[in-house]
Every structure is written in structure tokens, then in C-alpha cells.
Amino acid sequence: MKKPVGPVLIEFDADAPAATPDAAPAVPDLMTEAPTGKAMEMLATLAARKPSRLARWFWTLLSALLAFVVSIAAWDFVNGMIARNPVLGYTALVLTGLFVAVLLAIAVKELASFARLKRLDAVHRAAVAALAAQDLGAARKVTDQIAALYAGRADVRWGLDRLAEHKGDMFDADALLGLAEREVIAPLDLRAMREVEAAARQVATVTAIVPLALADVAAALTGNLRMIRRVAEVYGGRAGTLGSWRLTRTVLTHLVATGAVAVGDDLIQSIAGGGLLSKISRRFGEGVVNGALTARVGVAAMEVCRPMPFHTVKRPSVTGLVQRALTGLFSR
Numbered sequence: 001m002k003k004p005v006g007p008v009l010i011e012f013d014a015d016a017p018a019a020t021p022d023a024a025p026a027v028p029d030l031m032t033e034a035p036t037g038k039a040m041e042m043l044a045t046l047a048a049r050k051p052s053r054l055a056r057w058f059w060t061l062l063s064a065l066l067a068f069v070v071s072i073a074a075w076d077f078v079n080g081m082i083a084r085n086p087v088l089g090y091t092a093l094v095l096t097g098l099f100v101a102v103l104l105a106i107a108v109k110e111l112a113s114f115a116r117l118k119r120l121d122a123v124h125r126a127a128v129a130a131l132a133a134q135d136l137g138a139a140r141k142v143t144d145q146i147a148a149l150y151a152g153r154a155d156v157r158w159g160l161d162r163l164a165e166h167k168g169d170m171f172d173a174d175a176l177l178g179l180a181e182r183e184v185i186a187p188l189d190l191r192a193m194r195e196v197e198a199a200a201r202q203v204a205t206v207t208a209i210v211p212l213a214l215a216d217v218a219a220a221l222t223g224n225l226r227m228i229r230r231v232a233e234v235y236g237g238r239a240g241t242l243g244s245w246r247l248t249r250t251v252l253t254h255l256v257a258t259g260a261v262a263v264g265d266d267l268i269q270s271i272a273g274g275g276l277l278s279k280i281s282r283r284f285g286e287g288v289v290n291g292a293l294t295a296r297v298g299v300a301a302m303e304v305c306r307p308m309p310f311h312t313v314k315r316p317s318v319t320g321l322v323q324r325a326l327t328g329l330f331s332r
Helices: 038-048 053-084 086-133 136-149 154-169 173-209 215-234 241-258 265-280 282-305 318-325
Strands: none
Touching: 053 086, 086 136, 086 173, 086 241, 136 154, 136 173, 154 173, 173 215, 173 282, 173 318, 215 241, 215 282, 241 282, 282 318
């Protein structure tokens, strides 16, 4: 076929409308999937997963075997050192004894932390039972337990004085526990909310700014561990390392069991904000949602660590916590 020489004339239909920019098809939106907070969902799923019985036996026996081997090795080392050089041997014996004493102190501290958390849980269950039965005698016992729980704390001294002054005027369980909640627990709620807002801000910032893989999961893990531990400290349940892990597992297991990690009514506005931000940056949208889910974990931690349920004091709103936490961090 011979290649044409010269200009080529292409005829258009005279009746066809002229092509203009406003008639061009719309550019497809590739960001159709709204951010879901995958980091927080992954964290909650991993924390709530129960190890199998075989895995528990494996780790228990491995820990016992390692402790046995280390103790025998330390015994042989100290005895051998005493036989070779008594001065160095007894020095090693003293250092080993001090190390064992520190381990015992850590164990006592962990047991004390578990006892504090158990005490908070016992007061919480007693308050729930007193409210359900409208038992004035049980309510007075609960208020006495709350007063004993916070007797040495200066930050609630004014509330304790108010409680002691007016509790004799209350003649039903509902009013008496409401007085205790407003005067003693409500100021602690404000401090706990500040901790939740700080954790939500940290998780949202790291998710939005740090592009490293799994950085958002690591930030969510560390931020939520610190937040739950500080919330427990606010309510008088100072937890050790093992206590913090157990408390975190309890909170996240409760969230997964109740489906609270999924998007709900209290997250609609945050999800909408995350969806708008995802048009600009996908990670910004994920940051808002991860921060909102962190706030939800914080509210659950408040409910678990609180010595009494939310009754006369309104339960904190996740949307309100997120708005205060992210004010100025992401523009609307």
C-alpha cells in the first residue's frame, strides 16, 4: 500500500457538537474506599486473639526451663569462683543476691498492681449491684470504699470533703452514688479525658506523617498501652508491666467482643472527616480514623478502670474527644 503524500483531510460531521472541556467525561475517583483505621483494627484483633492451650504450655515450660538452666549456671559460677578466689566469689554471691532481691521487688510490685486493679473492679461491681437493686446500705458501703480508695490524694480532697458533708442528706442509692460520682469521680474523668486526647493526637500524627510500613501499628500499640496505663493511674489503679498488658488485653477484647472497633454512630463524623481528608492524602484520612478509634479505646479504658459506672455523669463522646484532640492538627 502506497503511503499518502501531503496533508490528510479528515471530514467531521457538521451536525456533531463541538468538543469542549465541559463536555469531557469526569475523571474517575480512585479514592473510592473510605479510610477504615486498619492499624487500630489490626491491633485490636491481635490483642484479642487468645493463644491456644498448647502454645500456653509451650511458653510456660520454656520459661521454667530457662529459669532452671540460668539458676544452675549461676550456682555453678558462684561456687567455682569461690573455690578459685574467695574475694571474687563472695563478691559474685553478693551481686547475685542483690539481683534476686530486685527480681523479688519487681514481683511484689506486679502483685500489688494486680491487687489495685482487682480492688477497683470490686468497687465497680458493688456500685453496679447497688444501683440495680437500689440498696441504700450497699450504696453507703460503696461510697465508703471510694473515700478509702482516694483518702490520700490531694487532687480529690475537696470532693471527698463535699461527699462527707452531704452524704448524710441522701436517702436513696441513686442520689448517694450520684453525689459520689459528681464530687469525686468527675474531676478524675477530666484528667483521664486529657490522656485519651493526647494518645489520639499522637496516633493520628504518626499515621499521617510517617510513611514507614507498620509504623502506624507500632504507634497505635505504644500509644494505647501508655494511654490505658495512665488512665488506670488516674483512677488509682497504677499498673505494672504485666498489669498494663493484661488491662490492655481486657479493654481490647471487650471492644472486639462488642463490635466497638467497627464504625458506629459515635464515629460517623470522624469517618466523614477522614474521608474528606483522604481526598487530599490517604494517610491523613487514616490518621483521623485511627485517632478516633484510639479515643474509643480510651473511653472503654475509662469504663473499665472507673470505680463506678457512668450514671449521673455523661459518658464522654468519641467525636468530642477527637475534635478537641485534633484541633489545629488537621484543617477542616
